Amino acid sequence: MNILIVDDHPLVCNGISSILRLEDEIDSIRQANDIKTALDIMAQQPIDLALVDMRLKNEKGIDFIALARNKYPQCKFMVLSSSAATADFEQALAAGVDGYILKDAFPEDIVYAVKTVLKDRKYFDSAFVEKQNSGEQLAEQPVNILSPREMEVLLCLAEGMSNKKIADKLYISENTVKKHVSRILEKMNFADRTQAALYASQIVNKNAKNGSRNTAD
Numbered sequence: 001m002n003i004l005i006v007d008d009h010p011l012v013c014n015g016i017s018s019i020l021r022l023e024d025e026i027d028s029i030r031q032a033n034d035i036k037t038a039l040d041i042m043a044q045q046p047i048d049l050a051l052v053d054m055r056l057k058n059e060k061g062i063d064f065i066a067l068a069r070n071k072y073p074q075c076k077f078m079v080l081s082s083s084a085a086t087a088d089f090e091q092a093l094a095a096g097v098d099g100y101i102l103k104d105a106f107p108e109d110i111v112y113a114v115k116t117v118l119k120d121r122k123y124f125d126s127a128f129v130e131k132q133n134s135g136e137q138l139a140e141q142p143v144n145i146l147s148p149r150e151m152e153v154l155l156c157l158a159e160g161m162s163n164k165k166i167a168d169k170l171y172i173s174e175n176t177v178k179k180h181v182s183r184i185l186e187k188m189n190f191a192d193r194t195q196a197a198l199y200a201s202q203i204v205n206k207n208a209k210n211g212s213r214n215t216a217d
Helices: 010-020 035-044 061-071 086-094 107-118 126-132 148-158 163-170 174-188 193-216
Strands: 002-006 028-032 049-052 076-081 099-102
Touching: 002 010, 002 035, 010 028, 010 107, 028 035, 035 061, 049 061, 049 107, 061 076, 061 086, 076 086, 076 107, 086 099, 099 107, 148 163, 148 174, 148 193, 163 174, 174 193
Parallel strands: 002 028, 002 049, 049 076, 076 099
Antiparallel strands: none
16 A cells, blocks of 8 residues: 655655555655645556645645546545544535544554554544534444434445445435435434444444454454
8 A cells, every 4th residue: 555645844744654664565655745746646657546635835725625526536535633622624625535533543443444454444523523513422322223224325435435325335215325324424413424324333343443452352
């Protein structure tokens, strides 16, 4: 796996690189401090995951993600930022990022986030999960009140799927998907599908961590 870190702070780039170099799954780590350099690197070699800061010097990380996603759709993009602002998080979600983690996260959480995204799953920092749920623990909500089909739709939301993609995957109509999403929001008392997606993402990540611990035991 090839990783690209896009950040205008050399200390951050070197620190993240040092953490990730310890992982056997990662083959190479490249660094860029501006959009042009990052795009040049992606043109030179395939990049599996780009870790991007929201704010670069005189540039925006979101602009890089928008450009790179169109040119290199096989690459995944995760925001690695010091910003916990809701507006930045929502902007990143709108850009279709695969994850968002804060720079002050523990090294093991950063590694886990990277591995999660590389496995085609979404990862969002717990800080945003807590904000979306007004401080309550999402994982403690009664998920068993959902029907099996509603649970399937919820897990699709965790993967960032549109209604059309969910319909195609589950072999149902888009209208049926919309009805399921509405019922999920109503049953779980979620404000919107973003909150539902964060909830489902936390469940998936928690189960994955528990599975890893059980395997290790």
